[in-house]
Amino acid sequence: MNMNYTAEELAFRDEVRAFLDAKLPEDIAAKVKGFRKLSKEDHQRWQKILSEQGWYATHWPEQYGGVSWTPVQKHIWDEESCRYGVPRSIPFGVNMVAPVIIKFGSEEQKQQYLPRILSGEDWWCQGYSEPGAGSDLASLKTRAVREGDHYIVNGQKTWTTLGQHANMIFCLVRTNTEVKAQEGISFLLIDMNTPGITVRPIITLDGEHEVNEVFFEDVKVPVENLVGEEDKGWTYAKYLLTYERTGLAGIGLSKAALTHLKQLASRRVKNGKPLIQDPTFSQRIAQVEIDLMAAAISNLRIVASVEGGGVPGAESSMLKVRGTEIRQAINDLARRAIGPYAIPFAEEEMDQAYDGEFLSDPDAAPLAAHYFNNRKLSIFGGSNEIQKNIVSKMILGL
Amino acid sequence: MDFRLNEEQQMLQDTVARLVRGEYSFEKRLEYSETELGFSESFWKQLGELGLMAVPFPEELGGFGGTGVEVQSVMTELGRGLCIEPYLQSVVLGGGLISQAGNEQQKEQWLAGIATGETQVAVGLQEPQSFYNTNDVETTAEKAGSDYVLNGRKAVVIGGHSADLLVVSARTSGSSRDASGISLFVIDANAEGLDRRSYPTIDGAKGCDLFLNNVKVGADALLGNEGEAADVIEYQVGRAISALCGEAVGVMEVACDLTLDYLKQRKQFGVPIGKFQVLQHRMADMMSELEQARSMAILAASVADEPQSDERRRVIAAAKNVISRSAQFISEKGIQSHGGIGMTWEYNFAHYAKRLVMINHQLGDDDFHLERYAALLEAN
Numbered sequence: 001m002n003m004n005y006t007a008e009e010l011a012f013r014d015e016v017r018a019f020l021d022a023k024l025p026e027d028i029a030a031k032v033k034g035f036r037k038l039s040k041e042d043h044q045r046w047q048k049i050l051s052e053q054g055w056y057a058t059h060w061p062e063q064y065g066g067v068s069w070t071p072v073q074k075h076i077w078d079e080e081s082c083r084y085g086v087p088r089s090i091p092f093g094v095n096m097v098a099p100v101i102i103k104f105g106s107e108e109q110k111q112q113y114l115p116r117i118l119s120g121e122d123w124w125c126q127g128y129s130e131p132g133a134g135s136d137l138a139s140l141k142t143r144a145v146r147e148g149d150h151y152i153v154n155g156q157k158t159w160t161t162l163g164q165h166a167n168m169i170f171c172l173v174r175t176n177t178e179v180k181a182q183e184g185i186s187f188l189l190i191d192m193n194t195p196g197i198t199v200r201p202i203i204t205l206d207g208e209h210e211v212n213e214v215f216f217e218d219v220k221v222p223v224e225n226l227v228g229e230e231d232k233g234w235t236y237a238k239y240l241l242t243y244e245r246t247g248l249a250g251i252g253l254s255k256a257a258l259t260h261l262k263q264l265a266s267r268r269v270k271n272g273k274p275l276i277q278d279p280t281f282s283q284r285i286a287q288v289e290i291d292l293m294a295a296a297i298s299n300l301r302i303v304a305s306v307e308g309g310g311v312p313g314a315e316s317s318m319l320k321v322r323g324t325e326i327r328q329a330i331n332d333l334a335r336r337a338i339g340p341y342a343i344p345f346a347e348e349e350m351d352q353a354y355d356g357e358f359l360s361d362p363d364a365a366p367l368a369a370h371y372f373n374n375r376k377l378s379i380f381g382g383s384n385e386i387q388k389n390i391v392s393k394m395i396l397g398l
Numbered sequence: 399m400d401f402r403l404n405e406e407q408q409m410l411q412d413t414v415a416r417l418v419r420g421e422y423s424f425e426k427r428l429e430y431s432e433t434e435l436g437f438s439e440s441f442w443k444q445l446g447e448l449g450l451m452a453v454p455f456p457e458e459l460g461g462f463g464g465t466g467v468e469v470q471s472v473m474t475e476l477g478r479g480l481c482i483e484p485y486l487q488s489v490v491l492g493g494g495l496i497s498q499a500g501n502e503q504q505k506e507q508w509l510a511g512i513a514t515g516e517t518q519v520a521v522g523l524q525e526p527q528s529f530y531n532t533n534d535v536e537t538t539a540e541k542a543g544s545d546y547v548l549n550g551r552k553a554v555v556i557g558g559h560s561a562d563l564l565v566v567s568a569r570t571s572g573s574s575r576d577a578s579g580i581s582l583f584v585i586d587a588n589a590e591g592l593d594r595r596s597y598p599t600i601d602g603a604k605g606c607d608l609f610l611n612n613v614k615v616g617a618d619a620l621l622g623n624e625g626e627a628a629d630v631i632e633y634q635v636g637r638a639i640s641a642l643c644g645e646a647v648g649v650m651e652v653a654c655d656l657t658l659d660y661l662k663q664r665k666q667f668g669v670p671i672g673k674f675q676v677l678q679h680r681m682a683d684m685m686s687e688l689e690q691a692r693s694m695a696i697l698a699a700s701v702a703d704e705p706q707s708d709e710r711r712r713v714i715a716a717a718k719n720v721i722s723r724s725a726q727f728i729s730e731k732g733i734q735s736h737g738g739i740g741m742t743w744e745y746n747f748a749h750y751a752k753r754l755v756m757i758n759h760q761l762g763d764d765d766f767h768l769e770r771y772a773a774l775l776e777a778n
Contacts, residue, residue: 001467004399290720294697295690388683389679
């Protein structure tokens with residue numbers, strides 16, 4: 001039983017801190033810590049800095065330009081970057097499609113796409129969900145029919161995160177309707193500028209444009225854009241989902257959000273005293289901090305097990321449920337902490353550049369919207385109910 | 399980072415597991431519970447003979463020099479067997495208080511007997527009005543020459559019905575709930591003026607309330623400095639909470655196993671009830687609670703022997719809060735998943751369920767520890 005980092009791991013943590021102290025732009029960190037909107041330019045500026053450091057592709061082998069961190073090092077990076085207010089990296093290119101291309105793609109695909117992901121030239125988005133295929137992803141209907149050297153793609157994808165910025169999309173498409181649902185799916189890489197593709201915004205309940213619908217009408221996709229074999233896409237998709245699930249518990253993000261909450265509750269006043277000293281509110285904070293403490297150890301136990309050669313299994317599913325519930329609980333408390341000022345939707349105050357007078361606390365404006373936005377946490381990446389199905393099947397054998 | 403037990407710790411846990419498997423069938427437990435002693439004398443002796451009661455004591459005093467991790471290894475297996483022997487009270491709390499605060503002579507006098515099981519200790523830190531607050535002490539110890547005379551009542555002393563020695567807190571100065579002015583005394587169970595009202599506990603053990611009517615003890619019965627026992631008690635209760643977390647994890651593991659088995663065996667509507675998603679998700683929730691509890695038990699063990707600090711206080715309070723809630727959750731959801739059979743005396747699950755809820759009532763419940771944690775909240 002040993003819960004401490006080794007000397008090498010501590011040295012790595014120092015290196016990470018030194019890098020973030022020196023290179024993380026203050027304006028970006030302030031936006032992240034205050035739950036404010038990041039622009040496409042913010043993301044690209046930070047990605048360039050990370051790439052120059054060689055720390056952008058943490059899931060790739062070194063031969064493709066990745067960095068071979070141990071699971072503990074990845075964990076340290078996650079903890080520190082959340083604490084510092086590093087923007088969450090847009091995972092679709094670097095952490096999702098790239099590992100699939102590396103594992104299942106052709107040599108040409110590797111050479112064509114991987115460098116462009118590293119350099120930020122390509123912005124990828126994910127074409128998985130459809131209006132009729134959410135949790136039951138294998139029921140997807142977007143059709144790809146082979147005609148000569150092309151696939152002709154017709155159908156609709158939805159919940160496409162930041163698709164408005166993307167120039168590439170990876171899609172699960174149906175290439176065979178004669179077999180079991182899972183066996184007729186293929187994995188296609190599609191240029192968003194191809195004629196026949198339309199992107200339409202979906203505005204979420206917080207007024208935000210984060211997700212989109214993508215329509216495909218007779219879209220011609222060259223056959224060399226097929227990853228691996230035709231009809232084997234489900235296997236690749238599942239491989240990708242294991243990457244998606246790691247880190248979905250967001251322990252580091254919850255820690256940062258809790259720090260933000262406690263600072264906010266120290267400034268807010270109730271009955272003439274700081275809110276953090278209010279008997280009811282302090283106990284609410286205490287309860288979520290305690291639950292986060294337990295989840296953080298559960299997370300470390302998974303990290304240590306992977307470091308020791310284990311494979312993260314359904315434990316990650318349990319932690320995803322727990323971690324997202326905790327983060328939602330923190331968002332809930334932050335919204336409560338500003339009392340009636342949760343009600344005004346003061347968009348101008350959500351802008352980091354705002355220099356006018358604040359209605360209440362300078363951090364208040366985005367909190368209610370952020371709370372609503374993060375209801376997504378228990379829905380995406382496999383809804384929490386799907387995670388419980390996985391636990392019940394994989395761990396419990398039910 | 400490595401969360402596994404080392405080889406020695408694993409061997410220790412295996413030793414306890416073997417002993418429990420041999421001695422503790424469900425039927426035997428019911429028999430032990432109904433004896434006058436209230437637990438198994440032979441099992442108690444074997445715990446001593448195998449050195450398991452010496453685990454937390456320093457090596458120079460004949461102990462094993464074990465840490466919170468070793469104590470938890472023992473407690474987890476005792477929990478799995480739902481053992482009713484007062485190991486926590488006699489070894490971890492009683493022996494622990496003497497080991498921590500006693501002078502050389504007192505340690506020599508008592509620890510050897512405790513480590514073999516010859517001497518059984520019970521500890522009275524609570525009073526009818528104290529509601530888990532160990533500083534709320536109204537029992538008095540007045541000086542009479544070089545002696546002390548104790549008067550008052552100690553509440554819910556588990557194992558107190560059969561103990562050879564009693565360690566009790568009493569006020570030598572100050573007023574009720576003051577941290578200063580509390581002292582610890584070791585009292586012979588046969589002392590004059592000591593009365594007990596004994597009772598079985600709802601979870602199968604035995605205990606008593608202690609009534610102290612002019613109980614006279616010598617100065618050599620005072621453990622540690624007069625009036626300075628509050629910190630000693632708080633520290634040792636921290637270790638006991640860590641140990642109790644270990645027990646709770648063992649009880650929860652079996653409770654989850656039993657429930658899962660039942661979901662697979664019990665058929666309704668022509669299928670095992672575990673095919674129903676509402677029961678699957680509840681079972682997944684129970685497993686998730688167990689994982690949280692395991693994590694907090696590990697964390698509690700890691701601070702159990704550290705010097706006192708607000709960080710240690712926070713972790714101990716957090717651990718007891720999480721463990722208590724997980725235990726009650728698994729108890730209630732487990733009964734529900736079993737349906738009627740989970741309500742019956744003759745089925746072992748019900749006894750695990752009772753123990754799980756009563757763990758919440760030992761050493762402070764989840765509300766008590768949430769309040770403690772909230773009082774220690776840092777702004778950053």
